[in-house]
Amino acid sequence: MGLSNNSLLFYLFITFAEIMVVLGIILLHAAYTVYIERKVIGRMQARLGPMEVGPYGLLQPLADLIKLLFKEDILPRDSHKTLFQIAPLVLLACAIANLSVIPFNPSFLIADVNLGVLVVLALASLGVYGIILAGYSSGSKYSLLGGLRSAAQVLSYEIPLGLSLAGVILAAESFSLKDIVEAQAQSLLGVYALPQFLGFIVFLICAFAETNRAPFDLPEAESELVAGYITEYSGFRMGLFFLAEYISMYIMSLLIALCYLGGWSLPWWLIALFPFLQALPPTLVLALKVYFFIFLFIWVRATFPRYRFDQLMSMSWKILLPLSLINFMWVAILKRGGL
Amino acid sequence: MEVISLFAKEYPFYITSAVLIFLGIALLLLKRNLLMAVLALEIAFNGINLLFATASHYLGDPKGKMVVLLVLAISAGSFAIGLILVVNYYRAKQSLSLEELRLLGEKENE
């Protein structure tokens, strides 16, 4: 508030530049994750994956982008036109806005909010509207069913997700992601994934469900619902949905890496075993952890069959919710014991 | 400029809470729709919440914000009950109009 005009402009310019850098990096990553996914799944199914465009098919994302941009943009006759056009943007904006509170480095963070975890949860709950409105505004039964299914899934998996994060917050005594990483580095085992193993597993499963990824990709179950809420979308708007999915995949991986695996810090026992690891730059450490989880997302997609809808719901409410509560109690006991 | 300096004080919160309470009561009375009535009560709750938070901020007392948290939790419960009642009522009467809401018992057509 006490800023003079010049320093305010400078501050705005710096923030804008930071946003551009983060957005550029994440969009590049999202584009090449599609390529890596096709390549890895191809290898796992004894195929080659994309090979035609460029050397080893490296220009495939660019070709896909051009194809999406030049496709015809169809507005269905029975659709609610405005909502139909806004819905993918809502989903994408809620996915991208998460990046503002995530620290990539001890010193690089766009917005230093002291309630970072809650902001992520709030944006996740706002993103559900994009899905429901996309389903409803298409004016098609498959879309509506897919949208409602997806919303029910995301809503019911948000609760165990939040409760397992509550364990982390209780252990670190802070809502800020940066403080969580710092408290983690000073804790006994260096990572929260070991003392809070239950919470880690619950969070991992919920991360798959929140992003509508493979064993839980019911909203776009091709065999039952055609393509769920994406059925009526075509061209660039469909691309926006996929972009939002891949970006939220990255956000979930970042959250797991930051909250459970120590973020940019390495646990002391790992450094004691391999002293040369100390030379790694912090951002690279975080990136390696994130890439591991992205690979896990793809690996699971290639391996597991899809869940049935009632199995999915009963898994959330009957298994994951009690487990995350047990984890919370366990963290409280640990905290009471002074660990 | 004077308007802007007024808006930096507590007045915008008063205006917004008044607007929210007005919106709640107006939707309840004017729209004559059961679904809207349930939502309208929530909006009036929100206006009162904002008043509590404003008073708490300007008097330096954390109890007002505590009340906001409690009201949030209670209104979530009451909203769920309200929606259950509306769905049940629609199944019985096939109508959502508040004006046809005269049924207390189970007997009607006698």
Place this chain on the structure above:
Amino acid sequence: MVERGLLLFVLTFFVLFLFFLTFIFRQILYQFLTILLIMVLLGIYYLFLNAEFIAAIQVIVYAGAILIMFLFTIFLFPEEELKYSRDILKTHYSSFLPLGFFLALFLFSLFKAIPKSYKEQNFYFDLKILSKILFNDYWITIYILAFLLSLPMIALYIFFKREERSGSN
């Protein structure tokens, strides 16, 4: 202070704009969307009152849970129930007058009731202070709240029990 005043001015303008839109729309879904936007904007108001936690809870609970519940309920009803016919709107606009009177009275009494010491106190919302008060002095409200929040579950149980019975008959 200028930034705060300007931002609050824009926010209040938006809320008033959405308030009028709510009366203009004739479909419940669109009315609902404007109300959703108002709820999210209310979270920003709480940020200006130094209550970040309440702002986050406002968005998570209201926008993320309560209003989505409402949206699910909307989709249970047939499309023609979710529209108002034009004549209902026209006949009832005159009843805005007593409501406007109420609003004026409300604002008047508010402005009159402001104490002299009503200045910004630089009070920052602290979860630790709040939870100490809540769990030490007002613990009984938490118990009452727990009982109250079990009521929706009981109501749902009764609802589905009745459905089962009528289904078997």
